[in-house]
Structures are given as structure tokens and as C-alpha cells.
Amino acid sequence: xxxxxxxxTRPEAIKMAPLILEFRKNQELFEIRVCVTGQHRQMLDQVxxxxxxxxxxxxxxxxxxxxxxxxxxEGLKGIELVLDQYTPDILFVQGxxxxxxxxxxxxxxxxxxxxxxxxxxxxGQKYSPFPEEVNRILVGHIADxxxxxxxxxxxxxxxxxxxxNVWKVGNxxxxxxxLGLEIIKSRKIExxxxxxxxxxxxxxILITGHRRESFGGxxxxxxxxxxxxxxxxxxxxxxxxxxxxxxxxxxxxxxLQGQKNIHLLxxxxxxxxxxxIEKSYFxxxxxxxxxxxxxxxxxxxxxxxxxxxxxxxxDAGNAKLVGTSDEAIVRSSRLLLxxxxxxxxxxxxxxxxxxxxxSKRIIExxxxxxxxxxxxxx
Numbered sequence: 001x002x003x004x005x006x007x008x009t010r011p012e013a014i015k016m017a018p019l020i021l022e023f024r025k026n027q028e029l030f031e032i033r034v035c036v037t038g039q040h041r042q043m044l045d046q047v048x049x050x051x052x053x054x055x056x057x058x059x060x061x062x063x064x065x066x067x068x069x070x071x072x073x074e075g076l077k078g079i080e081l082v083l084d085q086y087t088p089d090i091l092f093v094q095g096x097x098x099x100x101x102x103x104x105x106x107x108x109x110x111x112x113x114x115x116x117x118x119x120x121x122x123x124g125q126k127y128s129p130f131p132e133e134v135n136r137i138l139v140g141h142i143a144d145x146x147x148x149x150x151x152x153x154x155x156x157x158x159x160x161x162x163x164x165n166v167w168k169v170g171n172x173x174x175x176x177x178x179l180g181l182e183i184i185k186s187r188k189i190e191x192x193x194x195x196x197x198x199x200x201x202x203x204x205i206l207i208t209g210h211r212r213e214s215f216g217g218x219x220x221x222x223x224x225x226x227x228x229x230x231x232x233x234x235x236x237x238x239x240x241x242x243x244x245x246x247x248x249x250x251x252x253x254x255x256l257q258g259q260k261n262i263h264l265l266x267x268x269x270x271x272x273x274x275x276x277i278e279k280s281y282f283x284x285x286x287x288x289x290x291x292x293x294x295x296x297x298x299x300x301x302x303x304x305x306x307x308x309x310x311x312x313x314x315d316a317g318n319a320k321l322v323g324t325s326d327e328a329i330v331r332s333s334r335l336l337l338x339x340x341x342x343x344x345x346x347x348x349x350x351x352x353x354x355x356x357x358x359s360k361r362i363i364e365x366x367x368x369x370x371x372x373x374x375x376x377x378x
Contacts, residue, residue, distance in 0.1 A: 170354025
């Protein structure tokens with residue numbers, strides 16, 4: 001059976017990597033090809049290098065000042081050229097990026113079966129997150145196979161009339177996390193010395209923030225909250241790998257630069273980011289994947305967004321949706337820093353996003369579904 005993986009960003013690469021490697025363990029059953037769109041470039045390549053995945057096709061889309069329309073149009077043409085050279089039985093896409101959408105659409109246009117990894121996430125708001133919410137809805141209605149991470153995701157699909165070939169498998173981001181930490185140890189990758197400016201004897205608050213819908217006032221509120229926390233707690237170190245987008249860089253530098261216990265870092269590659277998650281006390285974020293990764297390592301998450309599609313973590317108590325008000329962010333952070341009972345209650349919850357075995361489940365299901373051996377749907 002011929003399988004083509006299509007992806008283009010760092011988060012997709014992270015979540016695809018363990019599945020690609022698992023498929024490659026079964027080469028007697030599957031012929032694997034990998035196509036990257038290059039929607040991200042440097043960050044994508046770092047992940048591929050870490051997991052030792054060499055793409056068979058590279059559309060190399062990244063151009064200065066490109067718009068979503070540019071990425072969509074040029075990417076669709078690029079994937080068409082790939083499908084002229086290699087026609088798979090199943091085309092895999094992941095999540096909700098523009099690369100996922102155009103990969104699914106190209107597969108549909110060529111009447112190729114499309115498999116959607118991390119299917120069924122919904123925020124219920126068209127422009128939050130943008131453009132991801134609409135991307136994942138469209139991919140969901142194109143795909144033939146739906147690998148959902150949670151019961152909630154399965155329910156979301158069912159509510160849209162998508163019930164055929166839907167399975168709950170967990171999220172491969174947890175597979176990648178455990179595999180990544182194992183690789184760091186097995187290769188004896190030394191990371192600590194690279195962060196000698198950070199005092200790890202203190203409690204570390206790891207920060208990620210870069211969402212489009214937060215740009216402007218909400219993002220400035222987030223930065224002011226970080227500064228307030230840093231000024232109030234001298235026994236805490238705030239560590240912030242800062243996204244390169246100018247809409248992030250300017251307010252971060254204007255508000256946070258020069259604060260002694262705030263460390264503004266360049267964007268980090270995947271191994272260094274998961275190493276820092278493991279070293280952190282809790283996480284402040286508006287990102288997606290880290291809401292799933294951090295609870296697997298027992299780290300509470302405060303989500304600086306008004307809505308999140310990852311509601312399972314909120315419901316389970318691993319994460320708390322705090323919004324973008326600086327007062328609310330500071331209040332929730334203080335509670336974790338000052339109240340050990342509150343902190344422990346978030347640490348001890350079971351992670352709803354998976355157990356690190358999603359990739360194995362997916363391969364079994366693909367084999368069963370395509371050979372008519374009919375595994376029972378979850």
C-alpha cells in the first residue's frame with residue numbers, strides 16, 4: 001500500500017514524525033513517501049533533522065511577505081506536481097494548517113483517499129483560531145479516514161454528520177514527546193549549558209505566545225502580565241522563546257526587555273523546547289500543542305486565549321483558560337505560585353490527550369480498514 005504524508009509546518013512535522021517512523025517499521029506492508037510544502041522552513045527542517053526524516057518531495061513554498069492566498073494557491077500547484085510523480089492509495093494530512101487543507105483538497109481533486117490526523121478539534125468560532133478553525137472543518141469534510149485524539153473530537157465530528165471511519169486514537173504529539181525525550185537521552189544531547197543565564201534552582205515559568213487573534217491590545221496585556229509576575233516574584237524565572245513575527249517581537253521588546261528575571265530567547269528547536277517543558281514549573285501559553293504536551297510531564301498550563309479547541313485539558317483540570325486580561329493572567333499565576341494545593345491538583349490529573357501509543361493504533365486501523373478486516377470503531 002502506498003502512503004503519502006503531506007505537511008509543511010513545525011507542529012505538523014512533530015505530530016507526523018512518530019507516525020512516519022512507525023509506518024517505516026512495517027515496510028513489508030507500506031510504501032512511504034514524505035512531501036513537505038515548506039510553509040515553515042527553518043523550524044520545519046530542524047524537526048525533520050532531529051527525527052531523521054528526509055523528505056522525498058519539497059514544494060519549498062516559503063517566500064517573503066507571503067499571504068495565506070499565496071500559500072494556498074502555490075501550495076496546491078506544488079502538491080499537484082508531486083501527485084503527478086507519485087500517486088498514493090492514502091494521503092495523510094495533520095491538523096488544521098493551510099498545508100493540511102491544500103493537501104486534503106489536492107487529494108480530493110485526484111480522488112485519492114485522505115486520512116486526517118488529529119481530526120475533530122473545534123473552537124466553534126470561525127475566526128478563532130484563524131485560519132485554523134475553518135481549515136480543520138474543511139479537511140474534516142474532505143477526509144475519508146478520521147483519527148481523532150479524544151472523545152470530544154469524535155463527538156464534534158458526529159455533530160457535523162461525520163461518522164464513517166472515525167476512531168479515537170489519542171494524539172501523536174504525546175508519542176513525539178516521549179520519543180523526543182528518549183532521543184535526547186540516547187544521543188546524550190547536552191542542553192543545560194546552552195541556558196546558563198537561567199537559574200534553574202528557581203521555579204521556571206515557560207511562556208509561548210504568538211497567535212494572530214491576540215495581536216494588538218490582547219498581546220500587550222499578556223506581556224504586561226508577564227512583567228507584573230516577574231516584578232512580584234524574584235524567586236521565579238520567566239523563560240520566553242519569542243516568535244519572529246514583528247507583531248510579537250515589538251510588544252515583547254517594548255514591555256519585557258531589561259527585566260532581570262525574564263529571559264527572552266530566540267525561537268527554540270523541538271528538543272530544546274521539550275527539555276524546557278520538562279524543567280518548567282508551569283506553562284503560560286496561547287499555543288496549541290503545548291497544551292497537550294505539558295500535562296504529560298505533570299506541568300499545569302494557563303491558556304492565554306478567550307477560547308480553546310483543546311477543551312479536554314480544561315475539563316480534566318490539567319489546564320485553565322485565563323483569557324488575555326493582564327489581571328486574570330496574574331491572578332491565576334499567583335494562585336499556582338502561592339497555593340501548593342491548587343498546584344498539586346492540576347499536576348495530578350490524568351492527561352486526556354493520550355498515552356504515547358497513538359501511532360501504533362493508527363497503523364492497525366489503516367491496515368484493518370483497507371484490508372476489510374474491520375476493527376471496531378471507538
